[in-house]
Each structure stands twice: as C-alpha cells, then as structure tokens.
Amino acid sequence: MYKLPGNAGVPVFGDKSLEFYRDPVSFCQQRIEKHRSRVFQCRMLNRPTAFICSVQGMRELLCEKSNLFLKDPTDLMTNMYGDTIVTSNGEEACLLRLSLTSLFTGSCLESSSDYITSVCERCLKDLSLSGQPECVYSAFKRLGTELVLGLFLNIRAEEQPDLFQEIMQLCTQHWHGLISAPVNLKVPLWSSGFSTALDARDKLMVIIKDKLENDTQGFVGSLGSLPLPDSTSASQHLLLFISALIPKALASLLTSFTLALSGNKQARLRAMEDPDYLRTVLLEVQRLWPPFIGGRRIADQDTTIAGFPVPKDYGAIYISHSVHRDPEVFQQPDNFLPERWSGRNAGQEHFLCSFGNGPRSCMGTKLTDVFLKEACMYLLKHYDWCLDPPSQDLEYKWLPVSRPANPPTISFTRLDLTRSDRSDTN
Numbered sequence: 016m017y018k019l020p021g022n023a024g025v026p027v028f029g030d031k032s033l034e035f036y037r038d039p040v041s042f043c044q045q046r047i048e049k050h051r052s053r054v055f056q057c058r059m060l061n062r063p064t065a066f067i068c069s070v071q072g073m074r075e076l077l078c079e080k081s082n083l084f085l086k087d088p089t090d091l092m093t094n095m096y097g098d099t100i101v102t103s104n105g106e107e108a109c110l111l112r113l114s115l116t117s118l119f120t121g122s123c124l125e126s127s128s129d130y131i132t133s134v135c136e137r138c139l140k141d142l143s144l145s146g147q148p149e150c151v152y153s154a155f156k157r158l159g160t161e162l163v164l165g166l167f168l169n170i171r172a173e174e175q176p177d178l179f180q181e182i183m184q185l186c187t188q189h190w191h192g193l194i195s196a197p198v199n200l201k202v203p204l205w206s207s208g209f210s211t212a213l214d215a216r217d218k219l220m221v222i223i224k225d226k227l228e229n230d231t232q233g234f235v236g237s238l239g240s241l242p243l244p245d246s247t248s249a250s251q252h253l254l255l256f257i258s259a260l261i262p263k264a265l266a267s268l269l270t271s272f273t274l275a276l277s278g279n280k281q282a283r284l285r286a287m288e289d290p291d292y293l294r295t296v297l298l299e300v301q302r303l304w305p306p307f308i309g310g311r312r313i314a315d316q317d318t319t320i321a322g323f324p325v326p327k328d329y330g331a332i333y334i335s336h337s338v339h340r341d342p343e344v345f346q347q348p349d350n351f352l353p354e355r356w357s358g359r360n361a362g363q364e365h366f367l368c369s370f371g372n373g374p375r376s377c378m379g380t381k382l383t384d385v386f387l388k389e390a391c392m393y394l395l396k397h398y399d400w401c402l403d404p405p406s407q408d409l410e411y412k413w414l415p416v417s418r419p420a421n422p423p424t425i426s427f428t429r430l431d432l433t434r435s436d437r438s439d440t441n
Contacts, residue, residue: 019323020050023063030058039308039413043068043337053341054321056329062313064330065320068337070344070366072321076312076333078373080320084312084331086375095192095216096258097251100378107244112378114241115252118234119378124385127166131385134161135393137173148403148424155269155390159262160186162386167234167256168226182222182257188215190259193415216254223253261379263416264370265386267306268297270418272391273425274409275300275351278401287395295356297387298364303351305335305369308413335368336413399428 024030035042043066046055053069067076076084085104093102100111117123138158142149160183164170172179192212227239227249234256238249275296276283286293314329325331340348344366346359360366370377377383394400403426412420 017323019054019056019065019325020052021046021055021057023056024058026058026061030061032060035059036414039334040336040411043334047337053337054323059330059332062328062330063326064311064332065323065325067320067331067333068341069321070338070341073333073338073368073372074366075320076331077368077371077375080318081373081375083315083318085315087311087313087330090311091193095189095212096255097247099248099251099255101255108375110244111248112374114243115238116378118237118241119382123234123237124381127382128385128389130165131162131389134158134165135390137161139390139393139397142398142427143429148426150422151273151425152266152270152418152422155266156262158269158390159265159386160259162265163257163261167253168223169230169233169235178222182219185215185219186257186259188212189219190263192216219254219257220250223250223257227253256379260416261383264306265383265390267304267416267418268300268387269390270423271300271304272297272387273394273400274402274419274423275303276400277425280399283395283399287392291357292353293388293391293395295353297384297391298356298367299351299353301367301369302339302345303349304411304417305339305367306416307369308336308417309334309338309368310371333368336417338366338368397430399430400425402426 022029031042046057046066047053047068054065054067054072056063056065058064059066067073086102086108088102088104090102092099096102098107100108100115103111135158138154138161142154161172161179164172164179164182168182170179170182189212191208192215226235230236231239235253238253241249243249243252276286282296286296309332312331314325314327314331316327318325320331339345342348344360344363345355356364365372370380370383403424407419407423408421409419409423410421411417
C-alpha cells in the first residue's frame with residue numbers, strides 16, 4: 016500500500032480552503048501534476064482530507080465503499096435545509112430514499128411532462144423577440160425556477176405572479192446562506208448574509224407548511240401523504256426541492272449546451288433529428304462542465320481509496336471536474352467529443368458524478384434529464400444561435416455552481432417551422 020501523496024498540514028495554519036475556493040480546478044490540477052497522482056491529501060476545512068480526482072477513486076468512495084464514508088453533520092446544508100436526504104446518514108438516509116423515490120419515477124414523472132413542455136415553450140419562445148443578444152444564464156435560471164415552483168409547490172408564474180416573485184426572491188436570499196460565512200449577526204439597519212438567509216428560510220417554511228396543509232394535488236400533495244420520519248421532514252424536503260440549487264444547475268447545463276453548439280449548425284441539426292446524438296451531446300456537456308464541483312464525506316473507519324490509506328475521520332472530497340477528465344478513462348479528456356459516448360465510452364455513463372453516484376446519488380436525475388431534453392429540443396427546433404459578440408471571455412468559474420465568470424450573450428434567430436411541426440398543426 017502506498018502512502019497518500021501530499022501533506023495534511025498543521026491545524027489552522029496549514030489549511031488550504033481559501034486557495035481551493037479561489038480556483039478549485041487549478042488547485043487540483045497543480046497537485047495532480049506535482050504528486051503525479053489523481054488522489055492526494057491536504058488540509059481542507061481544517062481537517063486532513065483526501066482529494067479524489069480519478070474515476071476509480073470516485074467509484075470506490077461513492078459506490079463500493081459508500082457505507083464507510085458519512086455526510087458531514089456540521090455541513091452548511093444542515094443549517095440551511097435541516098435534516099434531509101442530502102444531510103442524513105445510515106438507516107435514516109435509506110428510509111428517506113425509499114419514501115421519496117416514488118415521487119421522481121414512473122407515473123409521477125410521466126404526469127410532469129405536459130407541464131414541463133408548456134413552461135419550456137412559454138419561457139423560451141421570445142428569445143429572439145428583442146433582436147438583441149440574450150444573457151442566456153439568466154433566461155435559463157428563470158426557466159428552472161418556473162419548473163421547480165410549478166412542479167413541487169403548485170405555484171405557477173402566470174397564475175400567481177406576486178407569490179411567484181416573492182418566493183423567487185426568498186429563494187435567492189436563502190441561497191446566499193450557502194455561500195456566506197456562517198455568522199448569524201443582526202445590528203440596526205444591517206444583517207449578515209447568513210442571517211438574511213435564515214430569515215428567508217423561515218419565511219419560505221411558512222409558505223411551504225401552508226401548502227402542505229391545504230394542497231392535496233400534485234407533488235406537494237403526494238409528499239404530504241408519505242410515511243416520513245417526523246412532522247417537519249416533508250417541509251424540509253420541499254425547501255430543498257424548490258431551492259435555487261436546481262434552477263442554477265439547469266441554467267449551468269443549458270448555458271454550456273448553447274455554448275458548445277454555438278455556431279455549429281450541422282451539430283444542431285443532427286441533435287434535433289437524432290435523439291441518441293442529443294443524448295451523447297448532453298452527456299459530453301455534463302462531463303466537461305459539471306454544474307457542481309463535487310462533494311465531501313468523512314471516513315467512518317480506516318480504509319483505502321485507489322490503493323491509498325484514508326484514516327478514520329479524514330475528509331474525502333471527489334472533484335467531478337477532475338474525475339470527468341481522467342485520461343485513463345476519457346481519451347482527449349479536454350475535447351468536446353459527443354461521439355465518445357457511442358464509441359469507447361458507450362455504456363459508461365456511471366463514470367460521471369455531476370449529481371453524485373452510487374446509492375447516495377441525486378434522486379432527481381431522471382427528472383433533470385427530462386427538463387434538459389425538453390428545453391434543448393425546443394431550442395434546436397426553433398432557433399439558430401451564435402455568440403454575440405463573437406469574441407467573449409468564456410473562462411468558467413466553478414463555485415458555487417459552474418458557469419462562465421462573465422455571463423455570455425447569445426443571439427437567437429427564429430427558424431421556420433419544421434415539417435414535423437407543420438404536420439402536428441394540421
């Protein structure tokens with residue numbers, strides 16, 4: 016067994032958290048090159064931590080040895096969302112997953128398709144109307160917000176515009192609690208970002224509890240009838256499902272999709288006509304530009320990852336950006352090559368970890384796939400698009416959700432109806 020490369024540092028002074036948060040991609044790449052290893056250690060959040068940047072290491076952490084690594088009970092997610100499936104461990108996590116899975120599969124998923132189609136049409140039909148370049152990330156974030164509030168809370172923007180705007184603003188304030196220092200401080204005329212986020216959470220919970228008590232339809236009605244562990248579990252999970260996490264993830268992936276196919280009319284036409292090719296495009300978008308940088312666990316006992324020792328109480332962080340560029344698995348790892356998913360990497364979708372992996376992976380992955388395919392197909396059928404201006408700085412920032420640091424602008428040109436669209440209207 017080899018020694019874990021790197022240095023765990025000394026408490027406080029040896030901590031590398033700030034360096035990581037400034038630029039997580041460069042942080043990992045420099046250490047991968049320095050240690051000639053895609054698994055290494057340093058001190059993160061004042062805890063010795065193993066960084067996992069290989070497909071093999073990720074699969075061991077999240078799949079084969081997932082029972083040996085726990086979610087951190089002191090994580091900010093617990094402060095912001097309470098005890099949910101994201102923050103729980105052990106038997107509690109398994110029971111929550113069993114209870115909630117039915118809401119994201121089968122007939123529940125099918126019943127959402129008409130609403131998803133209608134929201135995509137309403138939010139995307141006017142992208143070319145102004146004749147000016149569109150800030151696509153903002154447009155897609157609005158789309159994602161309408162989707163989650165309509166599906167999970169039965170609040171439709173076109174039916175209850177004032178309530179929709181109120182919740183959207185509260186969700187934005189709540190989100191800032193995840194990216195603020197956890198200091199709950201109020202003084203006259205000023206509150207810390209974390210304090211404002213906690214206030215927004217409390218206001219959202221009032222709206223959510225009212226919905227659970229009075230709405231028996233759709234997702235919120237089904238959630239309220241599930242055998243969850245306690246009386247607060249349903250409201251805490253609804254808070255998680257309507258939070259800014261999902262709209263931002265959708266906006267991230269849709270922005271990357273439009274950038275990847277910008278100016279490539281041939282690829283857009285092929286993706287519109289061939290559902291399997293669209294699937295490979297979306298897999299490649301997810302591989303190269305995962306919306307979330309990774310996830311963190313705590314070792315519950317001495318173990319190994321990729322042949323390296325990981326002692327009990329060590330942190331373990333998988334870095335999706337680095338895992339997805341593991342050259343042992345993905346040839347030409349930095350190139351956008353959708354065809355890899357019908358060739359050498361066919362059937363290897365489980366090597367991606369944008370939304371986790373293994374038994375603790377995101378339950379909403381199938382729903383996210385439906386969202387993305389519906390939105391992308393609408394764009395492909397109805398628009399040509401290109402970067403405007405053609406030369407823009409598309410360097411990505413990776414935290415808290417990946418997107419170009421300078422929001423890109425794209426010009427959309429409306430297409431004539433396709434033959435299939437015309438036949439649908441006859």
